[in-house]
Structures are given as structure tokens and as C-alpha cells.
Amino acid sequence: MIEQSPFKWRHFQAHLILLRVRWYLRYALSYRDLEEIMLERGLQVDHTTIYRWV
Template sequence: MKKSKSLYHGHRFPAGVISCAVRWYFRFQPSLRDIEELLFERGVIVTYETIRCWCDKFGKGIAHRVKAVRRKPGSMWHLDEMFVTLRGEPYLLWRAVDEHGAELDILVQKRRDKAAAERFFKRVLRSSPVPRKIVTDQLRSYPAA
């Protein structure tokens, strides 16, 4: 009987390290440098560029499984907008959160208007099923959208 080669054959690091780094990247969505730091704390010295290559090469199957396991959005959404300062300039932050506290979408922009609210709602509705109830902070830009 012929023994088949491992998926990770020819790589310097063990399969457990590679699969763990790729799983972290797709499951928790940290930056590549964060994963590099987490692995360094565990005694594995690897560059973020190597982790990026691993995610490109081995991540397709893991990404599909992670998306399937994710919790479906709740039927009640909370929509919020607030002003934040980035690099000394005011921006508007739009945020949609479901009843379980999972963020559905975020939008940061310079202006606040009806068209922006419509674009944000359309984008959120495209990515998630229609909610039963939407809770807002009663701003005038929401009813227009």
C-alpha cells in the first residue's frame, strides 16, 4: 500500500502549527501580525508573510467550514450611528448589531445623509436575512432610508 503525502509536506513547520494559524485567521479574523505574535508567545518564530502564504494556500477549505458554523443573524437588529474622530477629522460611524451582539456591518464615512443611510441598509440587507424588528436611536436619517 502506498502512503500518500501530507498536505503540509515540505513545509518547515509542523502541520499542527500551520493549521492552527490558518484556523485563527479565518475564525477570529485577527491581523497577520497578531497571529505572528500569538505564535511567538507559544515559542514559534514565524513571519506574518509566511502566515499570509499559509492562509492563501490552505485557507479555502477552512474558510468554508468557518462560515457554515457561524451563528445566523438574529431577527432583531440594533442600528446606531455616531461621530468618531480619525486623524483629527470627524467621521460618521454606522453600525448594525443583531440581538446576540454580533456585528453585521460597519460603515465609516465623512457625510451624513439619506443616500448614505440607504446604501448602508441595502448593504446590510444583502448580507443577512430580513429582520423581524429594527431598533434605532430615532434619528431623522433612519425613517427616510
């Protein structure tokens, strides 16, 4: 049986998604805070996308 990745069809790499979800769950950050942090690092992601990841 072939295991499918839970990140199939995502536009971002799995480690980036997991890191942002981890930051959201660990620290008192909003989705918009994470959006701003990612933009500072050169990645444009809407806060609703982060919401769907979580």
C-alpha cells in the first residue's frame, strides 16, 4: 500500500507549513502575525491559508 503525503497538492513545502503551525500553537501569534513574519522572510501567504493549515 502506498502512503499519501498529507501535504499533497500544497504550494509550500511541508517543513514551512509545519513550522508556521507550530509557531501558531506555541506562541500567542495571530494568523495575520504569521502572515507578516512570512512576508518579512520573502514568502507571501494570506492569513486564511495559514488558518486552513492549522
